[in-house]
Amino acid sequence: MTLPNTNLPELYRTMRRIRTFEERVAELYARGLSAGSMLHLSIGEEGAAAGIAAAMRPQDSFTTHHRGHGIFLARGADPGRMMAEIGGKAAGYCRGKGGSMHIADMTLGHLGANAIVGGGIPHVVGAGLSYRNLGSDAISVGFFGDGAMQQGLLYESMNMAALWNLPVLFVCINNQYGMGTRIDRATRSVEFDRRAEAFGLSAAMVDGEDVEAVMETAQRLAAGARAGQPGFMAVSCFRFFGHGRMDKSPYRTEEEETIGRKRDPVARARDALLSRGVGDHASLDALDAEIAAEMDATIDFTAAAESPAALSMFRDVYGADQPEPEPLAVRLDRILAA
Numbered sequence: 001m002t003l004p005n006t007n008l009p010e011l012y013r014t015m016r017r018i019r020t021f022e023e024r025v026a027e028l029y030a031r032g033l034s035a036g037s038m039l040h041l042s043i044g045e046e047g048a049a050a051g052i053a054a055a056m057r058p059q060d061s062f063t064t065h066h067r068g069h070g071i072f073l074a075r076g077a078d079p080g081r082m083m084a085e086i087g088g089k090a091a092g093y094c095r096g097k098g099g100s101m102h103i104a105d106m107t108l109g110h111l112g113a114n115a116i117v118g119g120g121i122p123h124v125v126g127a128g129l130s131y132r133n134l135g136s137d138a139i140s141v142g143f144f145g146d147g148a149m150q151q152g153l154l155y156e157s158m159n160m161a162a163l164w165n166l167p168v169l170f171v172c173i174n175n176q177y178g179m180g181t182r183i184d185r186a187t188r189s190v191e192f193d194r195r196a197e198a199f200g201l202s203a204a205m206v207d208g209e210d211v212e213a214v215m216e217t218a219q220r221l222a223a224g225a226r227a228g229q230p231g232f233m234a235v236s237c238f239r240f241f242g243h244g245r246m247d248k249s250p251y252r253t254e255e256e257e258t259i260g261r262k263r264d265p266v267a268r269a270r271d272a273l274l275s276r277g278v279g280d281h282a283s284l285d286a287l288d289a290e291i292a293a294e295m296d297a298t299i300d301f302t303a304a305a306e307s308p309a310a311l312s313m314f315r316d317v318y319g320a321d322q323p324e325p326e327p328l329a330v331r332l333d334r335i336l337a338a
């Protein structure tokens with residue numbers, strides 16, 4: 001049998017790692033080991049993260065919204081350091097001071113997760129401008145939710161990217177909800193590609209359950225962006241669980257959730273691998289077990305890791321050439337001793 005030329009096994013592996021990591025994040029929270037409760041799981045959205053990351057090159061940069069664990073993992077993040085960050089531990093990517101919603105890492109091109117809806121979008125325009133001026137062939141990819149489609153800064157950013165032919169790709173992960181507000185209660189038009197086209201971007205909408213379609217669309221638009229034609233894509237999917245860990249989704253019916261969770265990119269990829277004869281149940285189960293063990297270890301690592309020292313609070317806030325401010329505790333001691 002001739003197999004289609006695809007990297008579906010790798011995409012499946014990436015998606016399974018994201019799903020299992022997110023399940024462990026939920027466990028971290030349930031065990032009282034997370035730094036705060038604002039943990040936004042991307043279960044159901046793995047097709048977007050894996051498909052688009054597969055179209056990116058090592059020199060490319062990106063920003064994410066608050067639901068960005070999966071995107072960073074797909075990009076090659078170390079899950080132990082990610083979990084430690086989510087647990088507020090010094091071994092985390094931002095020494096435990098960023099947490100789930102503010103992970104960044106320049107070595108992997110992660111210009112920052114951002115908790116402000118749409119907040120990370122202008123940064124990729126700035127990155128794209130710098131690549132163009134430096135003559136680099138890198139692109140910058142901005143990931144955001146459907147909530148940001150109603151934010152003005154997206155349109156300012158799209159306008160500038162198109163006007164200046166910047167190597168930028170805008171990616172809307174449309175999981176149908178902004179917190180408890182369904183998309184059709186937030187806007188009259190969900191033809192998001194048409195909005196982007198109006199600014200002069202190449203645009204597409206794709207089903208996030210089909211990771212290969214996501215990757216192919218991203219490859220096409222990324223190639224355009226690299227050549228100075230910025231792009232936009234909206235990836236449709238369903239957020240399987242609540243907005244954050246405290247949210248039990250009272251605004252969705254059970255029926256809607258049951259139907260929505262059938263839109264499962266991981267299960268679909270697994271079925272495709274089986275039907276194409278690329279894997280069998282035993283080999284896929286073994287892969288899943290290997291990934292489960294890898295992700296279990298992230299919880300043990302986080303539980304055993306040290307918290308950052310309180311007096312390190314101001315470190316990493318100012319540039320290396322700036323004097324470090326006097327820590328509050330030291331300042332108070334000095335004032336009280338006077």
Ligand SMILES: Cc1ncc(C[n+]2csc(CCOP(=O)(O)OP(=O)(O)O)c2C)c(N)n1
Nearest residue numbers: 067115116117145146147148175177178179
């Ligand atoms: C500017 C701004 N307004 C409101 C909020 C509160 N808020 C946090 S997440 C969110 C919904 C975001 O929805 P979406 O962009 O679709 O991302 P999703 O959570 O679905 O991944 C809102 C309104 C915020 N963080 N920033």
Ligand SMILES: [Mg+2]
Nearest residue numbers: 145146177178
């Ligand atoms: Mg949303």
